[in-house]
Amino acid sequence: MKDVLSLTYEIIEGNGYVLIPDVLSPTQAEEARSMVLTDLD
Numbered sequence: 001m002k003d004v005l006s007l008t009y010e011i012i013e014g015n016g017y018v019l020i021p022d023v024l025s026p027t028q029a030e031e032a033r034s035m036v037l038t039d040l041d
Contacts, residue, residue, distance in 0.1 A: 011029070011032060012033060012036060012037065
């Protein structure tokens with residue numbers, strides 16, 4: 001299993017939703033990335 005940091009980078013890079021397609025749609029993944037990137041600012 002990947003560690004959280006690796007998953008976080010994949011989500012930021014736009015690849016995270018591929019790992020869990022049944023949970024997040026691409027649109028939801030985009031929203032999640034927006035929230036993560038906003039929190040990092």
